[in-house]
Amino acid sequence: MDSPVVIIAIVIGAIVVLVVFAIVMRYFGMYIQCVTTGAKIGLVNLIVMSLRKVNPSVIVRSKIMATQAKLHKLYDISTRELEAHYLAGGNVPNLIRALVASNRAHLNLDFDTARAIDLAGRDVLDAVRTSVYPKVIDCPDPAKTSGTLDAVAGDGVQLKARARVTVRTNITQLIGGATEETVIARVGQGIVQAIGSTGSYKTVLENPDKISQTVLGQGLEAQTAFEIVSIDIADIDVGENIGARLQADQAEADMRVAQAKAEEHRASAAAREQEMIAKVQESRAKVVPAEAEVPRAIA
16 A cells, blocks of 8 residues: 555645646646747746736737737837836736827837826827827817807907817827816817907808917917817807997996986085075074064163
8 A cells, every 4th residue: 555645745746737737728828829929928927927916818918919010120018018017007908009000100109108198097099099080179068068158249249159179189298288178278268369359240250260260370289288180160159249238237327326426416405405594593593682672772
């Protein structure tokens, strides 16, 4: 009979073999993919990724995607860099897709800039897509307000406008550049200012494109992550005659002031009249004693 030590050794050896076999079978499929596609990720490296709390399948898919797109000829993308980006909280597949799209569109986007954009919380793939295919922004934003851009022309007539701004991403200013909210605010301010500097509302209605060109020439995209392609007035309506209403309110206020002054004069005249009556009564009171002395003087 075999000794207990031999039996224990056989059991331990079998367990070790099973564990190794399970580990190998778990990563063998991904290793074969790396070998057949030229991704150059070894079996040991795949196992070590799991020990580093890195999802090997994410890194393998991303490295294969980069290899198939021949990004290694343009960027120095190593497996360790992809792991570091993953551990830093970045979206590795989205990063590789953005680099592939940038390469196809001949955009000037390097690997380090793309990583920085992704780690900053921006969607780098969406930024590349917007650079290629411009994005339309409504001004004002209908998701935040259902109103319009209200402005008053030089003749006092109110105009209610809505604009559509076509922008594309400026990759060089994406890091640290202002977002869509800033662009919407600047465009709204520019439209209100342009309408306010127009002499008559009829001029705006006849040629709304003039307002768009005026606003577009103000360089509103400065220090933002976007480049404004065009500004189009989508809708414009005539509102109240603010000037006439203000004039009517001013006339009413002037009338009230005049009435108040007239009432003041009337009250002052009435006070003087009462004062004169009091003086007459006082004079009469002085005459009565004098008249009483006359008979005594005669006597």
